[in-house]
Structure formats: C-alpha cells, structure tokens
Amino acid sequence: MNFEFSEEQAQMRTEARRFLEAKCPPKAVRAVLEGKAPFDRALWQGLAEMGFLGIAIPEEFGGLGAGYLELCVVAEELGRVIAPVPFSSSVFLATEFLLMAGSPAQKAAWLPKLAAGEAIGTFAFAEGTGTTTPRGIKTQASGGTLSGVKLPVADGDIADFAIVAARTGSGNDERAISLFIVDLNAAGVTRESVATIDPTRSHAKLTFNGAAAEPLGAAGEGWATIQAVYDRAAVLTAFEQVGGADRALEMARDYALERMAFGRPIGSFQAIKHMLADMYVSATLARSNSYYGAWALSTGAAELPEAAATARVSATQAFQHCAKNDIQVHGGMGFTWEFDCHLYYRRANLLALNLGSLSQWEDKLIDRLQTKNAA
Amino acid sequence: MNFDDTPQEAAFRATVRTWLDANAPKHLEAGLRSAGFGSAGVTSEDPMAAARAWQKKKYDAGYACLHWPKEYGGGGFSPIERVIWGQEEGPYAALGGLFTIGHGMCCPTLMAWASEDQKREMLPPAAAGEQVWCQLFSEPASGSDLAGLRTRAEPASDGSGDWIINGQKIWTSGAQHSDWGLLITRTDPNVAKHKGLTMFFLDMRSPGVEVRPIKQANGQSGFNEVYFTDVRIPDAQRLGAIGQGWEVSLTTLMNERLSIGSGMPTGFPELFDLACRLETPDGPAINDRNVRSKLATWAVRTSGLKYTGMRAISALSRGETPGPENSIGKLVAGATMQDIAAFALDLQGEAGILVDPEVTAANGRFQAMLLRSPATRIEGGSDEILRNIIAERVLGLPGDIRVDKTVPFNQIPTSGKR
Structure with missing residues (x-):
C-alpha cells in the first residue's frame, strides 16, 4: 500500500507552487476583486503554458496525458492561492464532459483549444x-x-x-x-x-x-453523465478546498504567533490554540478523505461515487470551518477589506455551492453508502 | 497511490489467512462480533483464559507483537505486515485487550530504556501473554498535569540501593490482572517538577502493593486505584537515570497515543445499521433528511480517521516515525462516539432510556456507549491536552505561560495550599 503522492507528483506540486507564488500573489486576486477584469488573463495564459490546463487531456488532443493525481495536486495549489481563473469550469467540468461523452469530432474540435487556453468552457x-x-x-x-x-x-x-x-x-x-x-x-x-x-x-x-x-x-443520457462528471469534479474541487483550508489555517496560525495582547502572543491562549487545533483536525480529515477520492478517481475504482461524496462533504466542511475561524482569530482586523481573510471566507462559501450544496452531497453520500451496504 | 498489496505483502496476507483459518478460536467468533460496547464478548468460557490462550497460540507461531524484534519475543515483521495482520485477525483482535497497555505502552518503554538482559527476560513473557503489564502514571492530584505527581521513591535506609515507594496511583487499567507495572515516581521534591521524576518497573505482587477497583460512573470497574506502602524496588529496575523520569514517560505517552489512536471505533457503522433498520411512520429512520445529514458528517469523520491512518501507515513503511499529528485519532473518535451514542438514543424515542439488551434496539450497545464515552474523551490524554499537543507540537504555537515550571516542586501552589 502507498497512500501518498509520488515523488514526481510532489515535484509537480513544487513547480505549481513556485509558479503560483510568483504569478498569483494576493494582489493579483485583489485586482480581480476590485477591478473590471472578470478573471486574470495573464495567469490563465501562464497556466496554459505550464500545461496545467491539459493535464488530464490525452496527448493526441494536445494535453499532457498525465493522470488525475497530477490534476489533484495542481487543484490544491490553485485552491491555496484562491486563483481568480476559470479553471474549475473549463478543466474540471467542460473538459471532463467532453472526455466522458464527446464524439471524436467534438473532442478534436474543443480539447486542443481547452488545453492551450484558447477556449474556455x-x-x-x-x-x-x-x-x-x-x-x-x-x-x-x-x-x-x-x-x-x-x-x-x-x-x-x-x-x-x-x-x-x-x-x-x-x-x-x-x-x-x-x-x-x-x-x-x-x-x-x-x-x-x-x-x-x-x-x-x-x-x-x-x-x-x-x-x-x-x-x-x-x-x-444527460443526467447520468452529469452525475458521473460531478463525481470527478467533486474530487478535484475537494483538493481546491483542501488547499484553501490549509492556507486559511496557516494565515490564522501566523497571525496568532505575531499578534500580541495582554502582553503575550495570542497564540499562547488556549482559547486560540484549541480553535486552531480544531481547524487542523478538519483540514487533516478533509485531506485524508480527498486522498481517498484521488485514489478512486485515478484508478477508475467502483468506489468513486462514495469516495467523491466523502471527499466533497469533508472538504466543504473543512474550508468553511477554517475560513470562518481564520477571521475569528484575526479579530477585528480579520473583518477589514484590507486583510485577505474575507477572500478565503468568500471562496469557501462559493465552492461550497458550486457543484451543489453541502446538504445535497450529504444526501448523495448516504445514498451511496446505502447502495454499498445493500450490495 | 494505491491500496494494493505488493507481491510480498500478498504472500504474507495469504500465509496469515491460512494460519488464522486453521488456528483461530472460531467458536468465539460470533460472540466477539456481536459484543456490546465495553463487554468482552466471551461468555462460554473465562474471558481471561481465552485471551491468554489466543495470545500464547499467536506467540508460538511468531504472530505475537509482530513488529517487535524476534529476540524480544516479537515476530520481526515490518510495520506494513503488522497492519496486514491486524486486518486479517479481525474479530479475534478484541481478545487482545488485556495486553494492550503492556504491548502498546509499557513494553515499548522497556525496549527504549531497559538493559539488554532485562529486555530479553521481560519482553518475551509479555509477548506470550504470560505476564500482563499496567501503567502506573496518573494520580488523584495529577491527571493532565502528570508531572505534578507525588508518589515518592526514596533510597532504602539499609544501604541496599533499593528504593522505597509510598503513595497512590489511580485510573490504572487492568492493575488487578497485572504481573508488572511501569511506575513513575518523585525522587526529588526540591527541584523543578519535571526534573525530580524517576521511572521504575515493579512486580505487582510486591509486599505493600494494594489494588482497589474503582466503581466508574457507568457502573463498570475497568480502572483501579493502586496504593503503595513501603514497597521495595531494586535499583536495577530503574529505567533511565535518576531525575530522567519525565523523558522516559514521553516514550510511553507517545506510544499510548499511537496505540490508542489508531483504528479507534466511532460507532458509525453501528449507527448506520440502526438508522437503516429502525422503522418510523415515514419508513426507516435513514430516509429522514436530518438523520442523513448527521450520518454524513459522522461518516466523513470516520473515513477521515481511517484514511489518516492509511497515510500514517504509508509514512511508517517509508521509514518515517509517526509524530504528534496522530493525536487527532482519539480526539476525533472520542467526541464522535459520544455524539453518535446520544443521537442513537434519540432515534429510539422514549424507549432510548432502556438498557436491557433483550428489549433495547441494537442490544443496548448505544446505551452502554453513551455511559462509557465520557471516559474516552479523558483517558490517555484529555481532549484539551490533545488540542494543546496539536497546537504546540504540530502548529508550533507557544506554550502556555506557566507558574510551576521553574520553581521547586515543593513550593508549587496546590489545591488547599496557595
């Protein structure tokens, strides 16, 4: 058993992180927040040049032809920096719909453009x-x-x-x-x-x-295809959420170390420590559940529907939990426009609904556990 | 990323399965599988005898304490082989409860701190289930604040080099069945609290050792008080240097959290089963939206623990040492179990108060779980201590400001003396 990403995948993570730290700092996110541009075009083009838009697209259609584990790794990194780009729409959904249900002509028409960032789906x-x-x-x-x-x-x-x-x-x-x-x-x-x-x-x-x-x-066949693509997208989105949850936890931890009150760092108070420990627990459970999802997605396992719902529910809860407590740890400063906490809070609650609500996914998870138990 | 066995692992699994098929006490299987929470599940014979017999059988075949070196009575297997064994042993693993403290905590401490001769003498009988160990750490005035313990060890006045022990321990699981105990004492009250401690191992049949069962809040008696009155311990049974007891105890405590935290039940599969079977006017309880939402939350906590464990095993098989991040196992499982128990009673309506297994849904297991689960959140490191460990040792937050750390132990304010 090896329930971890490989060294090559870890290498890809390092590359993605380095790229995103340079090209997607908080001020890039804020430019979209406050400006007229609906997304960061330069970042999008950069992601295309890195090959990240076509990770799961076969080479014959202009993609990297790598596996879903690689895509999970990049999804997590995009989630960490709350990248203001249409990655989930174009890569998790449009690309997956075409891969799953597209005719050869439809694939040939769209996949190379999606991989190159020339078309957004x-x-x-x-x-x-x-x-x-x-x-x-x-x-x-x-x-x-x-x-x-x-x-x-x-x-x-x-x-x-x-x-x-x-x-x-x-x-x-x-x-x-x-x-x-x-x-x-x-x-x-x-x-x-x-x-x-x-x-x-x-x-x-x-x-x-x-x-x-x-x-x-x-x-x-539409509804069945939607369910199947949503399961894939749920795993990938879970990684995006795990990345966001981790970053929100780090922000809160760093602030707790630096902010002084009553003559000591606020991170030395148990009220703050225990809040951070609980955030760590949520983020860790979500990461582990997402790994299960990644395993099921990458191997085409029969467990994918259950694993996807598990990852999705867990990661939604974790990102919402970490993002809201990130603001709480920051106190009043966390509620200012100037601090980045609200960007994560906004994204956490957006992603919680983007593929259908938490309660829908809870319901799907129980459905799937019932099916498994009946089998 | 895969769950597949390597060819070697598959071969080991096949060997183990064949051996278990030929040797496991199958007449006990049904009872072990349906055992209520906190009960042994062995009714047809003496549960202690059944536990010892199974342990001895495993020992003779080389399947006791799989990860220990062979010279100490273990199997000399890899961490991953130990995991495979656990998966295959299934319900029979419950027979090992008597030995959990010894194998999981006391013996690893001996392995790290005892002399070579002592290890060769003490560890094989423990592995074979011939000798049972208990852990003598907590005291009435020192639970979470373990280093505040007051049981004294003083040099004997006869010049023998022996130590004389006086004091009291509490919450000692299995003391009434134990042959040996791992004992932490205070040897110097004039230095700071963590500096004045010394660790020993002790023959539980020594004169002056008295074990008294504690009647717990749930009516059972798994824990004991242990009193020491002029108990004599040879200096050779000291582990680590005089004053090094705190450091030695950390070996035990980390092993405690590892062995307790891994694969702890949350009660989720049992609750899911109850929700599927329990009829309401609107069909089975599981059809209810509120029930489904709660089940989903507990399902992902349970699976999250399972896969966190898988990640720890992967790290172990890469040769890494599991760290304080494993504290989350018991923290999550304990609180989840308590919530699940209360909800399972709620599903049963007014009859949820009944405890008779004959008339209660799921044989009364959730009622037993409700009454036992408060202890899970306290024993082996309370929820609050575990959160401190995560915050300080995983996240790197500063320790609390302490008023007791640098002053001599005998000058620290205590209850009734400020």
Whole structure:
C-alpha cells in the first residue's frame, strides 16, 4: 500500500507552487476583486503554458496525458492561492464532459483549444433558487436549438462555449434530460454578469433564445453523465478546498504567533490554540478523505461515487470551518477589506455551492453508502 | 497511490489467512462480533483464559507483537505486515485487550530504556501473554498535569540501593490482572517538577502493593486505584537515570497515543445499521433528511480517521516515525462516539432510556456507549491536552505561560495550599 503522492507528483506540486507564488500573489486576486477584469488573463495564459490546463487531456488532443493525481495536486495549489481563473469550469467540468461523452469530432474540435487556453468552457446547469432536479430544468431543446434561462453559470460571461443541460423529454425523470454544446458567442445567446458573494470568480445569467445547440452524448443520457462528471469534479474541487483550508489555517496560525495582547502572543491562549487545533483536525480529515477520492478517481475504482461524496462533504466542511475561524482569530482586523481573510471566507462559501450544496452531497453520500451496504 | 498489496505483502496476507483459518478460536467468533460496547464478548468460557490462550497460540507461531524484534519475543515483521495482520485477525483482535497497555505502552518503554538482559527476560513473557503489564502514571492530584505527581521513591535506609515507594496511583487499567507495572515516581521534591521524576518497573505482587477497583460512573470497574506502602524496588529496575523520569514517560505517552489512536471505533457503522433498520411512520429512520445529514458528517469523520491512518501507515513503511499529528485519532473518535451514542438514543424515542439488551434496539450497545464515552474523551490524554499537543507540537504555537515550571516542586501552589 502507498497512500501518498509520488515523488514526481510532489515535484509537480513544487513547480505549481513556485509558479503560483510568483504569478498569483494576493494582489493579483485583489485586482480581480476590485477591478473590471472578470478573471486574470495573464495567469490563465501562464497556466496554459505550464500545461496545467491539459493535464488530464490525452496527448493526441494536445494535453499532457498525465493522470488525475497530477490534476489533484495542481487543484490544491490553485485552491491555496484562491486563483481568480476559470479553471474549475473549463478543466474540471467542460473538459471532463467532453472526455466522458464527446464524439471524436467534438473532442478534436474543443480539447486542443481547452488545453492551450484558447477556449474556455463551462457547464450551465442551475436555473435559479433551489436544488437542481430533472423536474426543475425548464430549458427546452427542440430542432437543434435551446431556449431557457440558466442562473448562475460560473464563468458564463467569459466562456466560449457551454455544456448545457436541457429538456428533451416531457417527463420529470432523469431520462428527460440531455446535454448540448452551445457556442456562447453565437446568435440567440444573451449573457449578463451577475454579482456573487465572491467577486474573484465571475458568474453570469445565460438566456438562450433559439440558440444553436449540438447534442453531447445520447439523448436521455444527460443526467447520468452529469452525475458521473460531478463525481470527478467533486474530487478535484475537494483538493481546491483542501488547499484553501490549509492556507486559511496557516494565515490564522501566523497571525496568532505575531499578534500580541495582554502582553503575550495570542497564540499562547488556549482559547486560540484549541480553535486552531480544531481547524487542523478538519483540514487533516478533509485531506485524508480527498486522498481517498484521488485514489478512486485515478484508478477508475467502483468506489468513486462514495469516495467523491466523502471527499466533497469533508472538504466543504473543512474550508468553511477554517475560513470562518481564520477571521475569528484575526479579530477585528480579520473583518477589514484590507486583510485577505474575507477572500478565503468568500471562496469557501462559493465552492461550497458550486457543484451543489453541502446538504445535497450529504444526501448523495448516504445514498451511496446505502447502495454499498445493500450490495 | 494505491491500496494494493505488493507481491510480498500478498504472500504474507495469504500465509496469515491460512494460519488464522486453521488456528483461530472460531467458536468465539460470533460472540466477539456481536459484543456490546465495553463487554468482552466471551461468555462460554473465562474471558481471561481465552485471551491468554489466543495470545500464547499467536506467540508460538511468531504472530505475537509482530513488529517487535524476534529476540524480544516479537515476530520481526515490518510495520506494513503488522497492519496486514491486524486486518486479517479481525474479530479475534478484541481478545487482545488485556495486553494492550503492556504491548502498546509499557513494553515499548522497556525496549527504549531497559538493559539488554532485562529486555530479553521481560519482553518475551509479555509477548506470550504470560505476564500482563499496567501503567502506573496518573494520580488523584495529577491527571493532565502528570508531572505534578507525588508518589515518592526514596533510597532504602539499609544501604541496599533499593528504593522505597509510598503513595497512590489511580485510573490504572487492568492493575488487578497485572504481573508488572511501569511506575513513575518523585525522587526529588526540591527541584523543578519535571526534573525530580524517576521511572521504575515493579512486580505487582510486591509486599505493600494494594489494588482497589474503582466503581466508574457507568457502573463498570475497568480502572483501579493502586496504593503503595513501603514497597521495595531494586535499583536495577530503574529505567533511565535518576531525575530522567519525565523523558522516559514521553516514550510511553507517545506510544499510548499511537496505540490508542489508531483504528479507534466511532460507532458509525453501528449507527448506520440502526438508522437503516429502525422503522418510523415515514419508513426507516435513514430516509429522514436530518438523520442523513448527521450520518454524513459522522461518516466523513470516520473515513477521515481511517484514511489518516492509511497515510500514517504509508509514512511508517517509508521509514518515517509517526509524530504528534496522530493525536487527532482519539480526539476525533472520542467526541464522535459520544455524539453518535446520544443521537442513537434519540432515534429510539422514549424507549432510548432502556438498557436491557433483550428489549433495547441494537442490544443496548448505544446505551452502554453513551455511559462509557465520557471516559474516552479523558483517558490517555484529555481532549484539551490533545488540542494543546496539536497546537504546540504540530502548529508550533507557544506554550502556555506557566507558574510551576521553574520553581521547586515543593513550593508549587496546590489545591488547599496557595
């Protein structure tokens, strides 16, 4: 048994960290927070040049053809620096949808551009408040076009194309849902940027009004494909969350060492120590659960659905816990715009919802444990 | 990253499985598997005799204390082989409870500090289950503050070089069954508290040793008080130098947290099973959204501990020493178990108060767990001490400001004397 990343993967981590420390310092995140640009274009181009956008894309489509473990490593590093780029939309989702359900022609058309950073892809799923269910998807496909409204869509304002979940059947069951590729620059697509709790990651409302749509995968298979891709994305996002949780813990620890009160560092008070110890526990459990997810993802194990939900629930809890207590340890300074604590707090709560809420994933996890127990 | 056995590991697993298949006490398996929390699970015969018999059988085959060197009665196996053994031994491992303190804490301390002759003499009978060990550390006035202990060791006045022990220990698991004890004492009250301690090992049948069971809050008596009245110990049974006892004790305590923390149960599989089987007017309890949410949180804590353990094993097989980060095992498991027990009773409604296994859901195991779990959060390092360890030794935060560290021990304020 070897339940650790390999030396080559550790080497990749070092490279990614060095690159991101140089290209994605807090001021780069703040430039997106406070500026007009929806994402950091220079960083995105740099990530493409490093090959990070095509880690899991086969070499024949212009990717590195490396494994998912390498992608997990990079995801964690991006999470540490809360990178303001459409990585999750384009790499965890659009790329994975194409790899899983794309025709050879669709792969050839999009994957090389995704790997090179020449195209940004995303996934358009939710249609307003509440859990997204087959019944709740009103976007209608007919005659090669789509009509409907998707809100929120991560990076919907900057993506070149979207994978869209739409209704092809009349029923309310999963078989009524199919997937389509839509060119977001084509006629019949309106995009509006929307304000969110985390302005460092852009989101949009997409309105389709007879927009040209090309089927991705077989009709009626959409829901099953979404679940399968979400399991992969859940593991990768868990690593992003673990990276963020670790960084929030470090920030809190460093501040507790340096901030003096009552004549001593606040980190010498048990009230602060125990809060930090509990953050460490959450982050450690989340990391270990994410390793389980990484193992399942990289080996294509039958345990992936259970492992993905485990990693997702654990990492969501850990990042939320560490980010909120990072502010608490910083006291009043932690609630200023100037300190970076709120950037992590915002990102933690954004990522907690990006692939569906914590309670949805809790529910999925129990479903999967029930299936396993019944087997 | 993989869970696969290497060819050597697979071969070891196959050998072990064959041996267990031929030698394990299968007539005890059903009882061990369904044992209520805190009960031995052996009812058809004397549980102590069953424990000793199984340990001896393993010892004769080279499967006792797998990771110890062979010359000390161990199996001379690698850390990973020890893990494989544990996976394969399954329910029969519960028979080893009598030896946990000795094998997990006392003997590793001997291994680090005793003379070569002593190790060759003392360790094999411990491995064979012929001699049982207990750990004589905590005292009524020194629990978390272990270095505040007051049991005295003084040189005998007859010039023999022996030591005379007077005082009292408490919370000693298994003292009533023990042949030997690992004993930490104060030899010099005139120096700072950590500097005046000395470690010994002691024949529990020595004159002047008295063991009294403690009736615990849950009605059981796993722990004891041990009183020492002019107990004589030869100087040869001193471990480490005079005044080095604190350093010696750290060997024991780190082993304590390792052996206690690894693979500690949380009660999650049992709760999951209960939630699946317990019928409510709306179907099984597990269909309830609130139940599912709570189960999910405990599921990820339980699996998080499991995979944290896997990471520790990976580090071990790379030749690294597990460090203070392993303190999280008991910290998480203890609190989780207590929460799970309370929730399992809640699911049972008003009848959750019943303790009779005949009429209670899950044979009353959650009621027993509820009443026992407060101890888990205290024994072997309280939750608060473990958080201090994580904060100071993993995260690098400064120690608390201390009023007792540099003054002579006999000038430290105590309860009733400030």
